[in-house]
Amino acid sequence: MATPRLRFAPSPTGYLHIGGARTALFNWLWARRTGGRFILRIEDTDQGRSTQAAEAAILEGLRWLGLDWDEGPEVGGPHGPYFQMQRLDLYREHAERLRKAGKAYACYCSREELDAQRRKAEAEKRQFRYPGTCRDKPHDPSKPHVMRFRMPETGATTFQDLVKGAITTPHDTLQDEVILRGDGVPLYNFGALVDDVTMGITLVARGDDHVNNTARQILMYQALGVEPPTFAHLPMILGADKTRLSKRHGATSVTAYRDMGYLPGAVVNYLARLGWSHGDQEIFTLEELVKDFDFADVGATAGVFNPDKMLWVNHEWMRALPEEELARRALPHLRAAGLDAADDGKLRLLARVARERARSFGEIAQQFRYFYAPVELDPKARAKFLTPESRPLLQAVRDGLAAMAAPAAEGLERLFQGVAEARALGVGKVAQPVRVALTGGTASPGIYDVVLILGKEESLRRLDAALRLLA
């Protein structure tokens, strides 16, 4: 069998969103699993909405996710160019072939005439379909025209969708649709098809908003005398309210997740599991996905994007990272939060304790500000724990710490226990006021860790500041 060839063909009208990323991922996974090729093609025929910036954003998103393409923009390939606007000759040639074979014809109806007919049909509550006005008119290339495909009027087309099974479309629901605009730019159904033919695409996996296009395209493949590819239509991704995922639902661009401190592998992992499953397994490395992915295991139902679960997946991935890498990756997010962090021992200590407590790098920067910024005392915490009764405890811890040459966890534990036992208190009675003094709040990593991360000098400064408040 020939080498599988799959493609992702976004139109550059916006950033790479979650849904597009998953479509790209499934194509990529299958190409990698089968030893096939993954082709990236830019469908920029909507000249009103296509932008250079969107194109760049899409490439950036794919790269961040690690979905590399074998042929396409910036890498080239034997079937280029990979931009539709640079392939207009190809579409014209194929349309002409269809016309000469009697499978397509020039239509001279004006937009105005058609619009009027459409409105009339609407007013009469009739389904409008192009009536075939120009079907048998003699060809006159000198007059302005679009090209239409001659659809069969009877019968039906059935194809086997890899995820949805058999899908049948009666031909009488189809119309002679426009394949080439007046300016020679193809419409989606034709442009994508000609590209898929000329690029040798063997499997088309795309959003299921395209199921209704598939029969028409198959008919065109047949008219061209080309074997159609296999199709796999992927269910949509919905927001929490079960409507199509959009900006209203929060972050929908993959780069937004990069900026919030998600690991690309975790995003890929989550996206793969949205609509696809492999037994009870939740966490997959990229290698495992490549090994296990199959369109046969993709569900037929639309799925709701669940940010909570994605955070959980990300957390699992973060916990699997070596400490040094965790620290290294956290650094830019701390800096972005305006914190003066460096890739040093302090950051590595922080990484160790942050790993269990933060589910993204963004959360690390949020949650552990106080290690790098001045203490902001939470009023409630202050009122509850920085009390006159706690003063001697803070003083005792302060003095004990000051007396330590090089604080370590065991020494600190002895110190806190000693202070508590001397007053017949639990360690918690000592730890909480100290925690508030050092972090400003009542929730933090273990108090000995906090002291160690802050360092002896800074810890003393903060304890002194708290003592001054109580003086």
Place this chain on the structure above:
RNA sequence: GGCCCCUUCGUCUAACGGUUAGGACGUCGGCCUCUCACGUCGAAAACAUGGGUUCAAAUCCCGUAGGGGUCACCA
């Protein structure tokens, strides 16, 4: 409205005629504990509905309801 597709816990899903309908996120509770988190133990939580077929149906068939997609010189 026509055509097409879909329907298992709140959410993602497993089940491929015989299971106490399993797992995961989230939620709630116990334990652990210097707080928080982690961990751990446990709980609540689903086969849309009506008919068939079958010894047996979440699984197969038909209908109904609900949801979605699509009906352009957009993609």
